[in-house]
Amino acid sequence: MLLRAFDLILERREDLLDLTQLESGKTRGQAFEEVFQALSVTRWNALKARSVLRGGVRRSGIPVALSTRVKYKSKGVVGVVTPWNYAISLAAMDVVPALAAGCAVVQKADDQGALSVLALRRAFIDAGVPEALWAVVAGEPGEVGEALTDEVDYICFTGSTATGRRIAEKAGRRLVGASLELGGKNALIVLDDVDVEQAAADAAHACFSSMGQLCVSIERIYVHRTVAEAFTAALVARLTDPRIGSGLDHEADYGSLASAAQLARITGHLDDALAQGAEVLVGGRPRPDVGPWAFEPTILAGVTPGMRVLDEETFGAIASLQVFDDELEAVFAANDSEYGLNASVLSGSTRHALRVADLLEAGSVNVNEGYRGSFSSVDAPMGGVKSSGLGRRNGREGLLRFADPVTVSVNTRIIPLPHTGREYRTMIPLMALLQRVFRGIRRA
Incomplete structure (x- = not known):
């Protein structure tokens, strides 16, 4: 589905360039940077998301006796707040990995970039993404953006540091995650x-x-x-x-x-x-x-x-x-x-x-x-330090924003684990020896 969206973005690039220029005032060459970024992000998530989100086996605390693996579960509904200046590329960098991770998205698009965002969205809808999974709303930022932060399971925001601080505070009170790309000098x-x-x-x-x-x-x-x-x-x-x-x-x-x-x-x-x-x-x-x-x-x-x-x-x-x-x-x-x-x-x-x-x-x-x-390096994380933000977009780090890791451990019963005081007394020297061996062979 994402690869079909990629094809449609490439096919419709001239229309996307027109809209980007008309809404932002940038040159056509600089508008192409946006379309190029949207293509790169879509292709990367189409080809990499499955392997990143698959999870896998991790080393257990007691080998043989226990087996452990990690799986990823989508967070749910993601709120995405994007500005006018790079409407297409910034939407793609947050929305596409959220969709790839199995989330639904409600995007607050800046009024000045809304047509570009809607044209990008149309490529994904025409490629088969259900319309309800990527909703776009416009309106006053203080009203719509605040409403999103009050309801979603994760929030992505790109904009001023002052607004980003308010969003982080609200997300923190609700104990939901946030990624914020804020100001720069x-x-x-x-x-x-x-x-x-x-x-x-x-x-x-x-x-x-x-x-x-x-x-x-x-x-x-x-x-x-x-x-x-x-x-x-x-x-x-x-x-x-x-x-x-x-x-x-x-x-x-x-x-x-x-x-x-x-x-x-x-x-x-x-x-x-x-x-x-x-x-x-x-x-x-x-x-x-x-x-x-x-x-x-x-x-x-x-x-x-x-x-x-x-x-x-x-x-x-x-x-x-x-x-x-x-x-x-x-x-x-x-x-x-x-x-x-x-x-x-x-x-x-x-x-x-x-x-x-x-x-x-x-x-x-x-x-x-x-x-x-x-x-342009969409395989690598992008974000800021100090007052320039929290979290990262792009790459594995940007995709895993939208999924909660779940650790699943299984008692194999090959080696019985202790339950009683006497059983612990027998097992503790063996477990201490195991720790010394791991330390000696430098095994984590």
Whole structure:
């Protein structure tokens, strides 16, 4: 059934791309990232879920006398709350594994992404998934989202940290599980051995894919002083006179902000930074000639603590650039955030980059890429640390969110277990010896 849904998503991809662009304002290429992710997640769960959920034999406490295995039982009804910015891919990453685990889903889709979600859902319904197993509701988040959290057996939420905390509190009171992907203030470190032109291309995409309206996009750039001048010049050149648009073709390199509210948020962060002494290196202007919410990709220098653009998640169109002299200085600066969702390291040496990556506090770290490496790796878990969330989506970890492990143990009666005091007295020396043997042969 999931493989049939995969085929239909692939067959209908042009319609899905149209809807994604119309609802989000992103370019067609960046819209394809969503469809690609939905395809990958669907294929992975179709081919892997059965083996992951099968369970299997585990080592028993007393070999021969007992046998033990683990099986998985679906949790029941899963509530999924998804935002507008990556409506298709974020829906797929939570809904598809829930269905694969045998759960039913009630999804609260953001009104601005609801058409994309419904089109994705239609592919699964047409592939044979019963309609009642994937219900989609829209409406005010405070009303619908709260109602879901009050009733479901497990809750998945993608959105702001403030809302995520409230959902976690309610789930905790009900003793139901939750996975939360929350805010990010993601850092990119540019080391001293980069090819500056390549690094500038990587940084521009990492910051301004979907105009930065992506939880894992880069908002803070730290560049080594020895390459800072050349890198900054290359980055500014790449972002000067950018091709902005959201036409249903591949002509634009950068899309539009998604709403008036997003434009107001970005301009608020920019005005606050400029009032406190920050400098615009490139961009910084609305582009009403392109569209009502179009805004140029913007890089700021001179950003300091206390500015909203450094302390808060901007979520669109603005990134700050700072220079460092020592790699540990860059690591401390990157980690100096309440968030820990994604990070990136650019270097001419993978080994060099990995040494730095090991020190970063983030749920995913990308080397010589902004976010696409970890985001597209659906066999690997994705999620945040610190205030960026709880739990993981994708891979075994993401699938097993939706199933409770049940341990089943059988007394084989091959070796009688003790019941009386005298029987225990006889058995205890044998059991102690068994423990010593296991320890000696290093058996867990």
